[in-house]
Amino acid sequence: MIQYAGIILMLIGIYGLLTDKNVIKIIVSLNVFELGLNVFIISVGFVKDGVAPILTSVNNHSGLIFVDPLPQALVLTAIVIGLGTTALGLAFARRIYMKYGTLDLEEIGGNN
Amino acid sequence: MMNPVLLIAIPLLLAFLSIILKHYKSQLLLLGSAVNMILIFGLQKGEYIIGGFKPPFGINLVLDDYAFISILVVNGLFLVINLMSFDKIDKLGTVLLVSLAGLNGMLLTGDLFNLFVFLEITSITAYILSSVSKKYQYSFNYLVLGTLGSGLYLFGLIILYSVFGSLNMADISKQMATANLNQMLIPTFLIFVGLAVEAKILPFNGWVKGVYGNANSLVGPLFASAYAGTMLFVFGRVFVQVLMVSSYLKVTLIIIGAVTLLAGEAAALSKTRIREILLYSSIGQSGLVVALFLSGLVFPAVLQIFNNIFSKAVMFTIGGKMADDTGTDEADELQGAFLKNKLAGLSFTVAAFSLIGLPLFYGFYSKINLLLGIFSLNNFWLPVVILLGTIIEGVYFIRLLVKLWTPGEEGHISTEEYATKFTIKIELAKVIGVVFLSAILIIAGILPGMVRNNLTESGQLLNEESPSYMFDLEGGI
Numbered sequence: 001m002i003q004y005a006g007i008i009l010m011l012i013g014i015y016g017l018l019t020d021k022n023v024i025k026i027i028v029s030l031n032v033f034e035l036g037l038n039v040f041i042i043s044v045g046f047v048k049d050g051v052a053p054i055l056t057s058v059n060n061h062s063g064l065i066f067v068d069p070l071p072q073a074l075v076l077t078a079i080v081i082g083l084g085t086t087a088l089g090l091a092f093a094r095r096i097y098m099k100y101g102t103l104d105l106e107e108i109g110g111n112n
Numbered sequence: 113m114m115n116p117v118l119l120i121a122i123p124l125l126l127a128f129l130s131i132i133l134k135h136y137k138s139q140l141l142l143l144g145s146a147v148n149m150i151l152i153f154g155l156q157k158g159e160y161i162i163g164g165f166k167p168p169f170g171i172n173l174v175l176d177d178y179a180f181i182s183i184l185v186v187n188g189l190f191l192v193i194n195l196m197s198f199d200k201i202d203k204l205g206t207v208l209l210v211s212l213a214g215l216n217g218m219l220l221t222g223d224l225f226n227l228f229v230f231l232e233i234t235s236i237t238a239y240i241l242s243s244v245s246k247k248y249q250y251s252f253n254y255l256v257l258g259t260l261g262s263g264l265y266l267f268g269l270i271i272l273y274s275v276f277g278s279l280n281m282a283d284i285s286k287q288m289a290t291a292n293l294n295q296m297l298i299p300t301f302l303i304f305v306g307l308a309v310e311a312k313i314l315p316f317n318g319w320v321k322g323v324y325g326n327a328n329s330l331v332g333p334l335f336a337s338a339y340a341g342t343m344l345f346v347f348g349r350v351f352v353q354v355l356m357v358s359s360y361l362k363v364t365l366i367i368i369g370a371v372t373l374l375a376g377e378a379a380a381l382s383k384t385r386i387r388e389i390l391l392y393s394s395i396g397q398s399g400l401v402v403a404l405f406l407s408g409l410v411f412p413a414v415l416q417i418f419n420n421i422f423s424k425a426v427m428f429t430i431g432g433k434m435a436d437d438t439g440t441d442e443a444d445e446l447q448g449a450f451l452k453n454k455l456a457g458l459s460f461t462v463a464a465f466s467l468i469g470l471p472l473f474y475g476f477y478s479k480i481n482l483l484l485g486i487f488s489l490n491n492f493w494l495p496v497v498i499l500l501g502t503i504i505e506g507v508y509f510i511r512l513l514v515k516l517w518t519p520g521e522e523g524h525i526s527t528e529e530y531a532t533k534f535t536i537k538i539e540l541a542k543v544i545g546v547v548f549l550s551a552i553l554i555i556a557g558i559l560p561g562m563v564r565n566n567l568t569e570s571g572q573l574l575n576e577e578s579p580s581y582m583f584d585l586e587g588g589i
Contacts, residue, residue: 010267017260023252030259037263044274070279071270074225078266081232085259088239092252099248108249 002043009036023093023103027086034082038075045071114154116175117162119183119216122147127209137205138198144209145191148216152184159222167222168280174222178414182219182345185418189337189425190215196429196545197330204241204330211237211334215342224269224354225279227346231262235310238339241331242323250322257309257319265306271299281354293358300355304365307350311343312398314372324391329432329542332387336394336424344398344417348405357406366406370497372399377504386431386441389508393467394424396501404482407489412482415563419478422553423463426546430460433542438534443512448519449536456538457517459546464509466553469502474556477563 013033020026045068053066093103100108126144130137157180160173190212194201201208214234221227235258243251273279275295276287288296309316324335351357357365376396380389397420404413433456434449435441450457462473469479479502486494556563 010263014260017256026252026256030256033260033263037267040267041270044270071273074270077225077229081229082259084236085232085255088236089252089255089259092239092243092248092255095243095248096252099246105249105252 002046003040006036006038006040006043009033009039012036021105023089023096023105026105027089027093030089031082031086034078038078038082041071041075041078045069114151114156115160116155116173116183116216116220117160118151119148119187119220120213122151123209123213123216127206127213130206130209137203138194138201141194141201141205141208142191142198145187145194145212148187148212149191152180152187155180168278168283171226172222172280173220174281175220178345178349178410179219181414182341183216185421186215186219186338186342186345187212189341189421190334192545192549193330193333193337193425193429196542197328197333198541199539200328200330204244207237207240208334211241211339215338218342218346222281223279224272224281224284224350227350228262228266228269231265231310231346234339234342235259235262238335241334242327244328244331245323245326247322247326250319250326254319254323257316261306261309261316263306264302268299268302268306271302272296275299281349285354285356288354288356291356293356296356297358297361300357300361303350303355307343307347308368308402310339311347311402312340312372312395313402314368314375314395314399317372317395320391320395321388324394324428325385325387327387327428327432328436329429332428332432333425336390336428337421340394340398340424341417341421344401344405344413347402348410348413351405352408352410362406366403366494369399369401369403369406370494372396373403373501374497374504375399377501377508381504381508383508384443386443386446386512387428387435389443389512390424390427390431393505393508394420396505397424397467400482400498400501403494404485407486407491407494409482409485409489412478412485415478415481418556418563419466419469419475419553422549423467423475426459426463426549427467429542429546430456430538433538434536437536443515446534446536447515448517449534450516451519453536453538453543455543455547459543459550460516461513462550462553463546464513466550466557468506468509472554472557474553474560474563477557477560 010033013029013031013036016029016032017026020029047065047067050065050067053069096108097103102108123144126140130140133140155175157175157177160175161167162171162173164170194208211234214230214237217230218227218234221230239251239255239258242254269279272284275291276284278284278287305316312320324332327335373396376392376394376399380392380396383389383392397416401413401416401420404416431441434446438446440446450460466473466475469475483495483498486498
């Protein structure tokens, strides 16, 4: 079920990207999209009744059901990359505001 | 024996150093790209395991002939462009070093998720480089589209992972051979969309106009040659070697490529600014290469990528330089600019002729190979589209060249007094660079056997079934 939550979040993000003209809101939409994607990736590795894939003194036999650790590692990388892009996007937003005095892309559109 | 991981690690190391040694950024950049060029010749082909985990569990670098020829060309162009526009590097040294690491990583990696990471590294550097023009809204637009594109690529990738349980390219390719391709439609299409944003394929290339159209003489040629070439090489790797595309989707995607070709060329015809003409021509060429890769014609596609990136490196350098000096790149205002810069003008002309595909130039060899390749597949509509695109290309390039060589009104004898009032001073380094690149285009056109011997293996290795034509006409005669 959690896959659907991820996909719905991604669609909300894309809807925001398509309809918003405000630079900050576009960055927020982008983050919502990435969040949905991350939820989806995590959900791929989910196993019902699975435990964390760590061998301990309590969980030390191979009969246990583990969740897939790889998607979690992938999400970690994706989050870091998303952070980098968000930071760069905010830097651009600041520059746009300094140059044009507005954050609305439609208002900027006229004066290149 | 060198490990190809050095091609990624050395630029990254120098990028960190360049933050400490602030005043030597451009020197460090040149050092990094020169060291990379030397390392490439010491490389041995093969598969390199990173971190001691055997694939498909760990990440590996694949250095086959296809990867070798692509890193050779991309690193070479990167070095030449940086030498040509050394004065523009300044603070960009760090970013350019990171981008070099990312580009090499994309070409070498044998893992789809690793490709995503390098794709993002390269894209982030591209966003920063695009902001050199101070047109931040275009950079922002590029950032949004690029991030969305790589997000969709990651989405497709994860679906593939959940089906096959692997991220290794060779492993996925092996498992895909026995899979039901109709169930693979969604991931394949998502990965296509993700790569298409950076490869400038039609509905996803809204960012190109603002970014390429305002690029200076350093960023423009880098985007149009090193970045564009890498993206197309990666596209070929993923869509020929890794993913199997079901026949219906393949036809759809080839049509998207063909439409991109025609739309790009048609848009270029209607433009008057030099860089806009070049950027729409780049879009058209990307569409052509994508259509060729999807048709399974690897060898002609690689030839055409070379033709495109060498020509565009020359033309964007000169176009960007004119715009840097004069503040405009309207062809009308720059009439007769080449009369004052004959060598640079000659190189621009050679590059344009090669791109059109006139005999005696390298472009002829690549065009005739790709047309023969398509005919051998019994496909008769794609050659029509390509030839139509070539005619349009010929029209706008020759119109542009006439304007830049012969100032004045039609019907009048053109003399220097009609020429542009702007003084354009193209430095010696740029002239040597563009003459060098255009000389390659001429030599490769006269002696195509040389290119072929180095390339056939790369075409065959990627896809053994692909017909790779060895059609040499020396100088097209």
